[in-house]
Amino acid sequence: MENWRAALERFMEEWPYPYALAGVLVCGSYITGNPSERSDIDVHMVLKEGVEWRERGNRIIDGYLIEYFSNSPAQIRSYFEEDHQERSTHAAVQFATGEVLMDREGTISLLKQEALGWLKKPFEKTGETGLEFMKYGLWDTLDNLEDLYEKGAVEWEFVYHNSLNALFDEYCRFLSVEHIPYYQIGSYLNEDNYLKKYLKSPFPDDEFARLFREALIAADRRQKIWLFKKLYSRVLNQLGGFSIDGWKVKTPAGNSVT
DSSP states (O other), rough: OOHHHHHHHHHHEEEEEEEEEEEEEEEEEHSSSOOOOTTOOEEEEOEEEEEOEOOOOOOOEEEEEEEEEEOOOOHHHHHHHHHHHHTOOOHHHHHOOOOOEEETHOOOOOOOOHHHHHHOOOOOOOHHHHHHHHHHHHHHHHHHHHHHHHHHHHHHHHHHHHHHHHHHHHHHHHHTTOOOOOOHHHHHHHHHHHHTTTTTOOOOOOOHHHHHHHHHHHHSHHHHHHHHHHHHHHHHHHTTOOEEETTTOOOOOOOOOO
């Protein structure tokens, strides 16, 4: 038996709520491949229908960090839905790619099928009002970045990388692409294995992806601001163009922006 599996088996044996357990699913890099020395073991301790509590925690066993999630099927379904509303596939990918270790009532098999269904479900498109505020927000991001660039501000590098992240995420929102965590964007744009592991489709704009990869490794501020402007112009063109002069949005009071 692999060492990590032995550690997980010990965790399961010592788990204090066996009476509430419907099944166990392990997921993450130890299942999808290429775990690093910092990889933890993600395990879902799926509770029986009707259990009205949940628990999340961590244990270190034989040097392995085990992160566990104890939820009822209803709570897991709620996570699927909440993630989707936030343009995330986190929980669904865990269940779709995870390995079933125990499934006393067939609950996990059903949840795996539902997870695949959520992964196929398109995200909500940005409405006209939301699109206008998106364009203004991106213009404001560039304006702030240029202002700090011209001042030679010491925090410019920090603002530059945050601005790249904001630009990337807003473009993903417009394209109905899921939210990619900032610490995974490089892998998402560069590594086919990442796409396979996490069931992602390639980014749909090859030219943007090429420019963004350059922006991540650009050497000096002049090159960085030039690349950011190129990315900004490409995104704003895809969004339908934008001019700050005369820009306005009129909506009923009290309505949320969508």
